[in-house]
Amino acid sequence: MFGIFDKNHSQKIKGTVVLMPKNVLDFNDVTSIKSAGLLEVAGGILDAAADVVGGIVDGTTAFLGRNVAMRLISATKTDASGKGLIGKEVFLEKYLPTLPTLGARQDAFSIHFDWDADFGIPGAFSFRNYTQDEFFLVSVTFDDIPNHNSVQFVCNSWVYNFKSYKTDRIFFSNDTYLLSQTPAPLVYYRQEELKSLRGDGTGLRKEWERVYDYDVYNDLGDPDEDAKLARPILGGSNTYPYPRRVRSGRKPTKKDPKSEKPGVIYVPRDENFGHLKSSDFLTYGIKSLSQNVLPLFKSVIFDSNFTPNEFDSFDEVRDLFEGGIELPTHILSQISPLPVLKEIFRTEDGEQVLKFPPPHVIKVSKSAWMTDEEFGREMIAGVNPCVIRLLKEFPPKSTLDTAVYGDQTSTLTKEHLEINLGGLTVEKALNGQRLFILDYHDTFMPYLEKINKTNKAYATRTILFLKDDGTLKPLVIELSLPHPNGVQFGAESKVILPADQGVDSTIWLLAKAHVIVNDSCYHQLVSHWLNTHAVVEPFIIATNRQLSVLHPINKLLDPHFRDTININGLARNALINADGIIEQSFLPGPNSVEISSAVYKNWVFTDQALPADLIKRGLAVEDPSSPHGVRLVIEDYPYAVDGLEIWDAIKTWVEDYVSLYYPTDEVVQKDAELQSWWKEVVEKGHGDLKDKTWWPKMQNIKDLIQSCSIIIWTASALHAAVNFGQYC
The missing domain is CATH 1.20.245.10 (Lipoxygenase-1; Domain 5)
Incomplete structure (x- = not known):
């Protein structure tokens, strides 16, 4: 196989290999977190490792010599077994520091192959990394192939030491084929690559692997740590159905053999663009929030002699944006290694104060968020605009099993609505498609008995009216709790109507707050x-x-x-x-x-x-x-x-x-x-x-x-x- 080329009739074709060393990928900027959500803060902290890891090391010489090797695979010629011909192993030769097309922090190297017309056109290549460190292979381009010009390979994959893999890494040219249209010499390699990605469904997954397999959500709890941390397995049952996640293969917990012991997460290597260390900083940062910053909020916000565990006034809420929270030294020591936490919470330089950036609606008017107009607007233009629906029947009915939850039909009456319908009847408003509902009753009712052991919550239904000017006006809010004798006896509900004066206005505002809690x-x-x-x-x-x-x-x-x-x-x-x-x-x-x-x-x-x-x-x-x-x-x-x-x-x-x-x-x-x-x-x-x-x-x-x-x-x-x- 290594002698397929006749040197007397061969010629050289040039290749350019673009890669990024692992240490380069420890560095990114923090700007991506500024508009991120709770789950996406993950990506932000991952990108914020710049100030933590250290300086970029010039490691370009580590890839030269006999350290990184490639072998061409023909897309047009086969060996005796029907697989694409494989060329001889060649190595990176020269660093190209001035390649103009390179992106930031990418390194390019030249490589040359002996080529013979009997080999045909390369459609893939095998790749070996003989160094001890992984690197990110960006792309490979073969130039001036006779009668074919160039062949491009977009790789975007991490490559570890060759001993980490059972077979050599295979990369295909940047072409697109259905399986039936794939050049015959490449079919075997196409199928083998998919087999390597599937794995065999056994064993503990390692950080360098690219295996994709399924598992249920059985790693959210930790019953070995504390019985209170046990959680149901999500997925695999009619009781708790759930989409599947990537399988990690970690050991089971001792107290629940069906649950997986929490620990280092497995993510198929190419799903994590940055270096793995960055994920460690992410996890550290989130846990720092959980273990230090959140308890601080609770102690500062809710430490009150008047009403413990509650805000005493709206001024206390505004202080989070205007005055901030003074940070104790031990909290600063947790935040200081992670500049991203300073970015999230806007910790001010020179002041041991943590301030929240004010929402735009507060910047316009400190009381704008309290209005019915803003309450209705956020249901179609806020962060959760995909739940509100047209009210098609009145009163609203529940889909909960009556054998378990009793009668959960709404207690709302036409009189509750018509008082604010401007002369319209409920029937006319329904027929005119002008009544809408934000209904969280069935979602939260089954859990309220558990939730209210430590919290104070209702299941809510909110009905709104589409005004002539195209805006939504809330008409009524129904707050429901399980029946005092048990949820099997149905719900016990309160009906709250809009009000703008006196005690009733405060009750109406609190009702809207309960809706927003459900909604958030x-x-x-x-x-x-x-x-x-x-x-x-x-x-x-x-x-x-x-x-x-x-x-x-x-x-x-x-x-x-x-x-x-x-x-x-x-x-x-x-x-x-x-x-x-x-x-x-x-x-x-x-x-x-x-x-x-x-x-x-x-x-x-x-x-x-x-x-x-x-x-x-x-x-x-x-x-x-x-x-x-x-x-x-x-x-x-x-x-x-x-x-x-x-x-x-x-x-x-x-x-x-x-x-x-x-x-x-x-x-x-x-x-x-x-x-x-x-x-x-x-x-x-x-x-x-x-x-x-x-x-x-x-x-x-x-x-x-x-x-x-x-x-x-x-x-x-x-x-x-x-x-x-x-x-x-």
């Missing part, structure tokens, strides 16, 4: 975490396991998956875990993630398409004459107005792209990789919902376009809508 918890746990993080991870796993990097759908989806698995893993380690930041700071406490499991029972993939979601919630009706095929019921609905433009752009792009590779439905049906991918998404990734009839069958072009559009929308635009508007 649902936003973070469901709209954000569940609907844009957890449900996406199975698609990422299946894509890497079943769709080759040469596959067009892999190339279509991959850019929208970046950082998701990494952030999800970090969230399991320090955010949504038992006694993590979410449990400490959100109303449901230990029941937080369990609530998202209950909501997942009713998750429908096809409803995630924006037009379908709007129609289902009654916020739009089908209208073929409309530019987007739907007409909005509330015209001034920023999330929908902007979202429909983005949805159409995504779907148009997907339609154009898919049509290049799938001219007929038959091509979709006969694409073995595509069919394996979709089967695994449904049966493994979302296995708890695999029997649902709403899953697309992936038998035609329409199914493929719709499914890819939904995945891209969910991972990008929908995520942006529920994340980047957060106060952080």
